[in-house]
Amino acid sequence: MLILDLAAKSLLNRRFTASLAILSIAVSVALLVGVNRLSEGTRASFQSTISGTDLIVGARGSSTQLLLYSVFHIGDATKDMSFAAYEDVAGLPDVAWAVPLALGDSHRGFRVVGTSTDYFEHFRHGGKKRLAFADGAPFADLFDVVIGADVARTLGYRPGDKVVVAHGSGTAAIHDHDTLPFTVTGTLAPTGTPVDRALYVPLDAITAIHVDWQSGRPPRPGEETSADALRTEELPPPRVTAMLLGLKSRMGLFQTQRAINEYEAEPLTAILPGVVITEIWRLIGVAERALTVISGFVVAAGLFGMIGILLTALNERRREIAILRSLGATPAAVLGLFTLESLLFGAAGIVLGYGVLSLASLLLADFVSTRFGLFLPFHWLTATDLKLFAAVLGASGLLGLVPAGIAYRSALTDGLAMRL
């Protein structure tokens, strides 16, 4: 108790240098815990990018690719599936609902997805959250479009604005379907998933804007069919790139998957989104581990800063050691005093770092999730946190043994001699 009191007063006396050391430990602790929280949040939001969908179906191909283009809007499908196949799959006995997705067009770098209003009904993300409209309503007319939150924010669109869709995506968007503009009817609330970065139009609209095209070439000017004509005309059956399936019961999952994979009319692939997402995470999770390693180094740097401060003070503290020895302090008590000081540094750093981080994640969670799509979960202490704290405290005690050991030795060898 006496030693603790002395250690605390000694630190208080060296407020300025002590608070620098504590601050550097606090920053590294906040960083370490923050990186952990973020990667935990990233994993959670990545895993829950899509939920409530039991199977994703597309033309035969790699399951990773199918997931990437249908859910994450990364890459393109090499082949579509026929509308007949879509109808057959949707008609399988265990299927409760089916949502078609037609991909391949874009608007100023954002993907355009042709789908049905069922998409807004059945798509789930982040656990069991439904899509919500921040503004407006689902599309009703053939040339209506619903836009994701990022699209609305980046391009500044509001319901009523006109949007022209381009053929192809990204740099490959070579031709604008500029005679057939769409009208924004609704804006989706932010989800922190790729949903935010897409535009949604009716499935038939994708067919309609391509109806005049001949074998992949755009119509010559003046030959386009008018929007009004397209609204009344009988359109050919739409093409479907992929489909989301919900089953009546999970019991039929593997049976349905097998039925689709063995579909005879054309080769199809059905995947379980959760399984494939986990596979992809295993690939990109390396980056997450790299971040943890880096923040570990930052902690080490913070602790070395602390030893620096303790060692600098050590020389002038040799007098103090002689005084304490003359009062009957054992060399072990001197060792204890110095070790305790570095432990106090560590503990104060942990408390401060954790406090700042918790406050920040409480205040900034909403901002970070809508702005960066990262979802920063706020928890009280988790088991991982406690392990981290124990490691930081252990390391600060262990590293504190360096100055403490020197103090112990000079307590023994200097005796009551004052080094001035």
Next chain:
Amino acid sequence: MADGRAEPQTGQAPVLELTGIRFGWRPGGPPLLSVGHLAVGRGERVLVRGPSGSGKTTLLGLMAGVSRPDRGEVRLLGAPFSAAPAARRDRLRADHVGYVFQLFNLVPYLTARENILLALRFSKRRAARLAEMGRQGRAEAERLAAGLGLPPDLLDRHPRALSVGQQQRVASARALIGAPELILADEPTSALDEEVRGRFLDLLFAECAGSGTAAVVVSHDRDLVPYFGRVVEIADLQAEDRRAPVEPA
């Protein structure tokens, strides 16, 4: 904590007794320090005088039980001191010895009052002795400070806000609190002005007399001689040792 041994006798035995001491053997040469016999009685004031480099600090280290002689024995209140294990020597020092350095006596991050009371916190025995006398630590710190010529309002200052003379008074109060049997002082007045020096020693010895504390001051300063009942030259201690080595009893 008392480690189960009988506490030192406070009756007839000398407060401090050094016998046949040799310290710092070097191959071929004489030891750094040798003492034939030196005994300090209860309440006695002894000046151990010698020029710098004569082994004063070494002698004080031996008397305080921080270092041990290569030969011979130091006894404190009749009990083995140099022969005791390190932890017990530290305990005996805390309980029975007050120590005053030449300079920089105070723990810089504690107030003057906290520095004085530190002696009681390191020794339950000294705290208990104070309680037996019906005195309370804080009041006793103030009483000693006043007795040594230190105004009470200075007690809440940190050492850096005190003059050297004031610091030495605080250090003396810390050495005296709880009435230890012995005070050891290493050139306690060398940093003081001449006129302050005498007053400082007068007050210190008055307090020593009040609590029956013996004082051993080690100094090179001949001007201090009149204040002491007995003066021992380090050179004589060594010479006496060379003439007639005294075997430990």
